[in-house]
Amino acid sequence: MTRRVLALMGRDIKASLREFTLVYGLVAPFLVALVMRAFIPGVGGTSLNLVVTQEVGPEMIGRLDDYARVEVVSSREALERRVLALDDVAGIVPDGDTYRVILQGNEAHDTAVLPGLVLADILGPGSLEVAREDLGRVASPLKPVLAILLALTAMMIGGMMIGFSIIEDKETGVLSAVAVSPMSRFEYVAGRSILGFVLSVVLVYGSLYTMGAGPFDFWQVLVVTLPGTFLAVIFGFYIGAISENQISGIASVKFGSLPFLVGPILTAVLPERWHFTLWWLPTYWTYLGYREVFTPAGALWSEVLRLSAVSLGVSLLFLAASWRLFSRRLVLRG
Amino acid sequence: MMVHRFLTLTAKDLRLIVRGHMLTVVVAVALIYVGLVNFVVPEDVIVKPTVVLWDQTTVQSVRRLFEAAVDGGAADAEIILVDTEAAFEEAMAVHGNRLGLRVEGGETPERVVVTYQGHENPEVRRLLEASLRQQLGPLRGEAPLTFATETLQPGTAPERPPFNLSLLPILIFTEAGMIGLLLAAALFYSEKTEGTLRAYRVTPGGLTEYLLAKSVAMGLLGLVSTTIVTLFTVGLDVNWPAILGVVFLSAVVVTLVTLVAANMFQTISQFLFTGVLLNLVLALPTVSYFLPGFAPVWLRWLPTYPMIFALREAYFPTGAEAVLTGAVGQILLTLVVVLPLAVLAFRRRLIARDV
Amino acid sequence: MVIKVEELYYSYGGERNAVDGISFEVEKGEIFGFLGPNGAGKSTTQNVLTGLLPVQKGRVEVAGRDMRRAGHDLYNLIGVSFENPNIYLRLTGLENLQFFASLYDRETADPMSLLRKVGLEEAAHQRVAAYSKGMRQKLVLARSLVNRPEIWFLDEPTAGLDPTTTQWVIDLVREKRDEGTTVFLTTHNMHVADALCDRVAFLNEGRIVAMDTPRNLKLRYGEKLVTVEHRRDGRLEREVLSLSDERERERLAELVRLGRLETIHSEEATLEEVFIKVTGRALQ
Numbered sequence: 001m002t003r004r005v006l007a008l009m010g011r012d013i014k015a016s017l018r019e020f021t022l023v024y025g026l027v028a029p030f031l032v033a034l035v036m037r038a039f040i041p042g043v044g045g046t047s048l049n050l051v052v053t054q055e056v057g058p059e060m061i062g063r064l065d066d067y068a069r070v071e072v073v074s075s076r077e078a079l080e081r082r083v084l085a086l087d088d089v090a091g092i093v094p095d096g097d098t099y100r101v102i103l104q105g106n107e108a109h110d111t112a113v114l115p116g117l118v119l120a121d122i123l124g125p126g127s128l129e130v131a132r133e134d135l136g137r138v139a140s141p142l143k144p145v146l147a148i149l150l151a152l153t154a155m156m157i158g159g160m161m162i163g164f165s166i167i168e169d170k171e172t173g174v175l176s177a178v179a180v181s182p183m184s185r186f187e188y189v190a191g192r193s194i195l196g197f198v199l200s201v202v203l204v205y206g207s208l209y210t211m212g213a214g215p216f217d218f219w220q221v222l223v224v225t226l227p228g229t230f231l232a233v234i235f236g237f238y239i240g241a242i243s244e245n246q247i248s249g250i251a252s253v254k255f256g257s258l259p260f261l262v263g264p265i266l267t268a269v270l271p272e273r274w275h276f277t278l279w280w281l282p283t284y285w286t287y288l289g290y291r292e293v294f295t296p297a298g299a300l301w302s303e304v305l306r307l308s309a310v311s312l313g314v315s316l317l318f319l320a321a322s323w324r325l326f327s328r329r330l331v332l333r334g
Numbered sequence: 335m336m337v338h339r340f341l342t343l344t345a346k347d348l349r350l351i352v353r354g355h356m357l358t359v360v361v362a363v364a365l366i367y368v369g370l371v372n373f374v375v376p377e378d379v380i381v382k383p384t385v386v387l388w389d390q391t392t393v394q395s396v397r398r399l400f401e402a403a404v405d406g407g408a409a410d411a412e413i414i415l416v417d418t419e420a421a422f423e424e425a426m427a428v429h430g431n432r433l434g435l436r437v438e439g440g441e442t443p444e445r446v447v448v449t450y451q452g453h454e455n456p457e458v459r460r461l462l463e464a465s466l467r468q469q470l471g472p473l474r475g476e477a478p479l480t481f482a483t484e485t486l487q488p489g490t491a492p493e494r495p496p497f498n499l500s501l502l503p504i505l506i507f508t509e510a511g512m513i514g515l516l517l518a519a520a521l522f523y524s525e526k527t528e529g530t531l532r533a534y535r536v537t538p539g540g541l542t543e544y545l546l547a548k549s550v551a552m553g554l555l556g557l558v559s560t561t562i563v564t565l566f567t568v569g570l571d572v573n574w575p576a577i578l579g580v581v582f583l584s585a586v587v588v589t590l591v592t593l594v595a596a597n598m599f600q601t602i603s604q605f606l607f608t609g610v611l612l613n614l615v616l617a618l619p620t621v622s623y624f625l626p627g628f629a630p631v632w633l634r635w636l637p638t639y640p641m642i643f644a645l646r647e648a649y650f651p652t653g654a655e656a657v658l659t660g661a662v663g664q665i666l667l668t669l670v671v672v673l674p675l676a677v678l679a680f681r682r683r684l685i686a687r688d689v
Numbered sequence: 690m691v692i693k694v695e696e697l698y699y700s701y702g703g704e705r706n707a708v709d710g711i712s713f714e715v716e717k718g719e720i721f722g723f724l725g726p727n728g729a730g731k732s733t734t735q736n737v738l739t740g741l742l743p744v745q746k747g748r749v750e751v752a753g754r755d756m757r758r759a760g761h762d763l764y765n766l767i768g769v770s771f772e773n774p775n776i777y778l779r780l781t782g783l784e785n786l787q788f789f790a791s792l793y794d795r796e797t798a799d800p801m802s803l804l805r806k807v808g809l810e811e812a813a814h815q816r817v818a819a820y821s822k823g824m825r826q827k828l829v830l831a832r833s834l835v836n837r838p839e840i841w842f843l844d845e846p847t848a849g850l851d852p853t854t855t856q857w858v859i860d861l862v863r864e865k866r867d868e869g870t871t872v873f874l875t876t877h878n879m880h881v882a883d884a885l886c887d888r889v890a891f892l893n894e895g896r897i898v899a900m901d902t903p904r905n906l907k908l909r910y911g912e913k914l915v916t917v918e919h920r921r922d923g924r925l926e927r928e929v930l931s932l933s934d935e936r937e938r939e940r941l942a943e944l945v946r947l948g949r950l951e952t953i954h955s956e957e958a959t960l961e962e963v964f965i966k967v968t969g970r971a972l973q
Contacts, residue, residue, distance in 0.1 A: 027607070031611055032610065032611055032614055048457070048461060049629060066456070066457065066460050067457055067460045067461055067464065068457060068461075069457075080486060083486060084486060084487070084654075084656060085634075085660075086634075086639070086640060086643040086644075086657060086660070086661060087622060087626065087629035087634065087643075088626035088629070089629075095481075095482060098481060098482075099481055100481060100482045100483070100484055101481055101482070101483045101484070102483075102484050102486065103483060103484070103485050103486065104485070104486050104487055104654065105485045105486060105487040105488055105652070105653075105654065106487070106652035106653075106654050106657075107626070108626045110626075111626060112483075114461060115481075116480065116481045116483065117461070117464050117465060117468050118461070118464055119479070119481050120464070120467075120468055120478060120479040120480070120481070121460075121463075121464035121467055121468070123479060124467070124471070124476070124478075124479045125471075125476055126467055127474065127476065128443065128444075128445070128446065128466070128467045128470055128471065128474060129444065129445040129446070130445070130446050130447075130448060130463045130466060130467065131445065131446070131447045131448070132447070132448050132449075132450060132459065133434070133447055133448065133449040133450065134449075134450050134451075134452050135426065135449065135450065135451055135452050136452045137451045137452040137453060138452045138453050153610065157606065157607060157610060160606055161603060161606070164602055164603045164606065165603070168601075168603070171527065245354065245524060245778075245779075246520040246523055246524050246527070246602050247350060247351065247354030247356060247517070247520045247521060247524055248354045248355050248356070249520065249602075250354075250356070250516045250517050250519075250520040251354060251355045251356045251358070251359040251517075252359075253516065254356075254359050254360075254363060254516075254517075255359045255362065255363060258363065258366065262370075266370075266374070266375070269375075270375070270376070271376070274374070274376060277374050335794045338791065339791065339792050342788060342791040342792065346777070346780070346788050349779075349780065349784070350777070350779055350780070353779045354779070528775055528776070528777065528778060529771065529773055529774070529775025530775050530776060530777055532741065532771065532775055533769075533771065533775045533776070533789070533832070534792070535740070535741060536739050536740070536741065536764055536767070536769040537764050537789065537792040537793065537836075538761045538762060538764045538765055538792060538793055538794055539761070539792045540761055
């Protein structure tokens with residue numbers, strides 16, 4: 001049995017390497033992680049965008065630059081065009097010996113109010129002394145959220161690979177060829193799953209390290225990742241079992257990925273008191289598990305284990321609920 | 335004849351989509367979104383930073399100022415009031431988006447020590463400190479400086495929609511506007527595998543009709559999703575022509591971009607990961623939607639950037655019609671550029687590999 | 690000439706050219722066969738003729754159009770039947786034909802009539818996924834006729850088909866030829882080539898090694914043999930005698946003179962035997 005399972009895994013690896021599928025699969029999440037890594041500082045670093053005319057003068061422009069991202073344009077007309085663009089940008093122009101704020105009218109509250117505040121700070125008496133202290137927590141609060149979403153996406157990709165491999169077996173008739181071999185359904189499932197499992201775990205770690213999501217405990221990440229990966233494998237078999245071809249495969253992905261990704265997004269966005277609506281989603285518990293792992297003060301093992309156990313339990317319930325579907329739709333023989 | 339071929343190709347693609355159960359899934363997902371927006375996501379989600387305030391002045395004027403703001407519902411932050419160093423440090427020890435303020439002075443505030451987490455950048459810190467000086471200045475007898483404001487389009491001040499409804503432009507954009515992202519690739523790869531693309535190549539049909547037909551089919555599917563979600567969440571009282579028009583055009587553009595990317599790979603498994611990456615990049619403008627101040631130049635150049643803001647204006651009009659027309663113009667321009675590029679890319683690759 | 694090929698070369702980038710300087714012409718109304726083993730360059734040549742591959746070197750004219758510059762309207766005049774059935778599995782047979790018919794700029798055959806002709810009328814509303822291999826091949830042939838082509842390209846039209854269906858295909862091709870359609874046929878099945886082709890070209894390793902009518906090729910390269918059965922001492926004996934050999938001619942004459950012949954059959958060489966003789970290798 002082991003020989004057949006390993007043979008199937010070997011075939012998958014060989015085919016994936018030849019088609020560069022594995023290469024793309026390993027590379028893309030890292031690219032995603034790099035994009036996020038480059039992106040996050042920009043997101044955290046912006047509150048206000050200003051556009052000024054050259055008449056404002058270099059000294060004032062330099063002072064404004066301490067508070068906001070400043071664009072300099074050559075004319076009032078160019079300034080107005082910029083203010084009227086889709087994003088929120090406020091304009092500042094000289095107005096006699098003072099300044100005037102130019103707005104479109106539909107800016108968010110901060111963009112409407114902050115330019116005046118900035119001017120007042122620059123030009124006003126500013127006698128109140130303000131000193132700074134820094135707790136040294138340099139990690140952006142956005143980073144853990146994105147890291148978790150990236151990890152879940154990496155897992156989902158592993159599951160999708162399994163699913164589309166099964167669809168390919170169906171479309172090419174290979175499944176029939178397997179059916180007339182001694183391979184049992186269990187061996188087929190195991191052979192397909194193990195590679196997806198391993199790939200998902202590798203992708204999760206690779207993505208997290210590439211994104212710079214650390215520091216985190218390696219073993220705690222593993223404990224949280226394994227139930228999530230188990231769910232990803234179920235997801236993959238769900239795609240492969242119910243889809244006859246690539247188009248219905250995409251339909252399955254579309255439907256099946258909802259709990260995978262919408263769940264965690266809602267977890268991040270919804271206040272705590274609404275979280276009970278998400279308890280039925282395994283990825284909710286996986287999200288909480290990762291959030292615990294990425295806690296800057298350090299994660300508690302008891303919490304990590306508890307959340308992972310619940311995630312695994314809910315995943316098993318999912319599996320139990322879909323077992324009949326798998327049994328009927330993924331039939332090797334008779 | 336080209337028009338006739340285009341219509342036939344579109345009809346064929348729609349038929350394949352329906353028989354692949356994609357329409358069923360689109361309708362199901364749309365109904366799920368309706369359920370989420372109407373019954374799960376709350377109308378009011380207040381995500382405010384937390385300020386830990388320790389007013390050490392003798393008259394506690396800053397504390398009273400902040401309390402009055404909280405009581406009046408005008409506070410921009412959650413306020414935690416402390417009286418001792420220990421309480422201050424304990425409150426600041428909790429990780430999160432917390433800012434510490436220690437106000438020192440006698441009868442008036444003389445000095446404020448701001449305790450930052452550490453990730454706040456210099457601009458954000460200066461804005462915070464400017465805000466503090468503005469708020470506390472009157473307590474020191476300083477008259478606030480004001481500046482004239484000129485509004486180019488008066489009467490376009492946005493009315494903030496409830497949080498659950500404010501998600502609509504994002505949901506519609508990601509679900510309907512980007513609907514072609516994986517599906518169009520799947521259609522293309524199916525035809526490669528079946529060999530029907532090859533069969534098409536030995537007919538008078540051209541690549542322009544072929545690509546446009548897939549894009550239009552995706553656009554129509556996007557309209558189905560949009561109609562269901564919009565009708566059952568905000569009803570009829572929205573700018574329907576604008577919403578449907580933007581969604582349709584967005585889906586067409588995104589599909590063309592997807593097909594160009596898909597054309598570079600042999601199978602859907604190879605394309606999957608690039609598809610995810612493409613999905614991420616094209617969806618980045620959603621960040622600008624939630625953080626209006628975040629709009630670097632490279633982000634504004636993404637073809638999906640105007641789509642989201644056009645949808646926002648269409649769902650929650652501010653009277654800034656130019657936003658809509660400008661965005662639609664940008665999308666059309668993108669289409670005019672992307673379509674010939676897609677045809678060229680396809681022609682080179684199909685012939686080189688005899689697909 | 691409806692097809693004119695001069696010094697055509699094609700390379701996929703390997704050491705050897707897939708098509709290595711071939712020239713030939715096909716007359717209107719002719720059934721022209723390209724015969725050769727797998728990898729000889731038959732499909733590559735056909736793909737260049739149908740525009741699926743570009744003309745790298747040489748000159749190719751189809752229906753009077755230079756293939757380096759031929760526009761899409763050429764496809765109104767040609768029909769192509771592929772070796773591997775390439776039809777929409779999730780559409781019905783009728784929907785497939787209706788779809789492809791709508792792509793042409795000229796009047797097309799009625800899809801239902803075509804299905805009737807190929808014996809798929811009853812399955813017209815079934816999805817192609819349910820069709821057998823033979824049914825799919827018939828549908829592909831029907832599709833390639835939907836635009837009433839002047840030039841009909843057939844790539845291994847009988848591959849994997851049972852003898853009855855094979856004969857049906859042969860009959861259909863003859864019918865089309867009689868209607869004036871020019872047929873360009875690639876195959877490694879010498880029986881089909883022999884039955885159908887007005888002229889064949891033997892292709893081996895990218896080159897045409899022989900080109901003529903099947904009869905002339907067999908006469909030129911084949912050996913003239915006679916198989917006789919006669920009785921000797923009450924036992925039926927069989928001998929194969931070559932008419933090219935003087936002693937065996939005398940033997941035949943002797944058997945005729947003795948009156949002991951029970952059966953006599955002349956045997957021509959098959960195209961396969963001719964191919965082996967010309968190239969030193971088998972067709973399959």
